[in-house]
Amino acid sequence: MTITPLPAQVGRRCQDTLNSLHSTVYFSPDLEIGLADHGIDDSMAVYLAGRSAALGPVGPGVVTAAFYGFHHELIARHIPGVWAQASPTTVLELRLRAADATLRRHLGESLVNGPEMAEAAELALRAARAGVRAGRPMYSAHADQPVPEEPHLTLWYAATLLREHRGDCHIAALQTAELGGIDALVSHSASSSGMPKEIVMSKRGWTEEDWAGAEDRLRVRGLMDAEGRLTAAGVRLREDIEDETDRLDRAPYEALGLTGVTQLTELVGVFAGTAAATGAFPAELLQIFAGR
Template identity: 60%
Template sequence: MTTTSPLPERAGRRCHNLLNVLHSTHYFSPDLERELAAVGVGDPRAAYFAVRAAAMGPVAAPVVTAAFFNFRPELVARHVPAVWDTAAPPVVLAARTRAVDATLRRLLGEEVAEAGEVAEAAELALRAAEACSAVARPLYAAHAGLPVPEEPHLALWHAATLLREHRGDGHLAALLAAELDPLEALVSHTATGKGMAPQWALGTRGWERADWDAAVGRLRARGLLDGEGNLTDAGVALRRGLEAETDRLDRAPYEHLGAAGVARLTELASDLAGRALAAGAFPAGMVGKG
């Protein structure tokens, strides 16, 4: 039953951001590296493309480039579709599940699989995901077609993935409406101080420094960056508008869960995300302008 409980401003965003921490831990996990290497995928970039795209089936490079948005097309084409010849999507998905299981147990403790708060968080997150829409959201739609795991910690991770990809697909629509290309989106996000640091963007997304500098130039020409690479007032307004529009496009699952449910899920996710961060889930220096 859908609720009409009013939500505090940005409540859905805060809840999503904490759940996304739980989802994202496996991308930086030695467990994922081990499980993907065991099925023949040893390159970490190929592994990332495979685990995130596998729900869509053995798709071609242009599909992955379009859905992921901010990777250099040449980098994607270096690994896709060749990765599917090494490990078919069902094999990759099974390896990912094993990696997520091992990662969450390592970061949150072996008792995570039986913890009552994890089961409660999974139930709330799955309930929120009931209201997600697959329309024009390819990554969400693909993951929504996967079965929900029985184990509570894996069910929570699955629900966090659904909510992450639902918001992410909507965010791409907002970026397109703002007329930001993939690299301009990365550069402007980094300029907020909350995005991926330039060295990480260049190292993981396949762009060259010349590409980055050209995007900086285009943003300056639009009056969005100043001479030092900081956001101008217009740039700050644009980024705030992007997040507000993303919130609007992503409001349905959190409105469905209701204010009390969102508050409780945020509380539970905050504790779990904090534990994961304290356990070293992410590399140092990944976020920021440096």
């Protein structure tokens, strides 16, 4: 079968929409409540356990490598200790329950049980199954998990796979560009689409000294100016990284074709918009994206 390449950034736009739906679970209290019953009550431990559980009861080194942008000491503070409190299998079960509760709460039963959900789930799962396992550890680990039966959970599962597939591809592009974890975060924060430094610093475990060191390295490469803004070369590098990520991440969306990708983007856009309108995301995050 001949696969026709898609227009530029079509897959990226689809994945951005899917990722919005996937990420509702990170801002929901449901997983924290479930893991609190197992003695895990630190929000970072909840995040790290929930996202890395598909890898199995691994140590901090594996998670640091797979996540890329987190300080190793932050991860080692919680991994592998969390596995003594809740096994990866238990965490995965609780995470799926959290996704179920979150989507039902923010989308309502009519959307959860509607024909559009079933159609979106079928399209997203077809795309997710077309991902490439080799060199993509997070995607591959999640692809090993069973597919949920209910359409809204099938969609969330597929969105998770597609999110991690792009993340794995993005790490490969960052490595080609010789941007380590903190350097990648600093350069992205300085870009027009980047998250503010204060949000990044609160979640990834890096220090002010780490951040300043990354800025110095970027200046030596001519990618950042004295005021902490990206130079023209820095802007081009960030654009090249996203384009290379698109290239590496193209297989799932080419498998759907332009019509399928467009339909999936539109369907999930309605779900993600409904979730946003019903309070699934913090107000400060919505303000950041609205200003872009």
